Amino acid sequence: MIDRRTILAVSAGTAVTAISREAFAGSDDQLDTAWINARVWTGAGPDTRTDAIGVKGDRIAAIGADAVRALTGKRTRVIDLQGAFVTPGF
Numbered sequence: 001m002i003d004r005r006t007i008l009a010v011s012a013g014t015a016v017t018a019i020s021r022e023a024f025a026g027s028d029d030q031l032d033t034a035w036i037n038a039r040v041w042t043g044a045g046p047d048t049r050t051d052a053i054g055v056k057g058d059r060i061a062a063i064g065a066d067a068v069r070a071l072t073g074k075r076t077r078v079i080d081l082q083g084a085f086v087t088p089g090f
Contacts, residue, residue: 030073031056036065038081043088053086 031054040050042063054062054071062068072078 029056029071031061031068031071031076033077033079034062034068034072035079035081035086036068038084038086040086041088 034052034054036052038051038053040053040063042048042050050064052063052065052068053060054068054076056071062071
């Protein structure tokens with residue numbers, strides 16, 4: 001028969017595993033490249049200008065300094081464009 005202690009121990013172990021996976025999963029969200037300090041014209045939405053772009057793989061994953069900063073990690077290549085103008089390429 002399973003007693004309360006066994007149930008609590010299994011529950012605690014499951015919770016710790018779930019929390020650990022969540023903590024490590026966040027590292028996969030890091031940007032590959034971040035272009036910062038730019039004058040970016042996005043061409044989309046009501047506000048078509050921003051100051052930073054972040055890329056993951058072959059997709060734009062973040063637009064704007066706050067969003068890019070939040071996803072910048074140790075492996076992210078950060079390029080300071082020193083105010084250069086950037087537009088999307090096709």
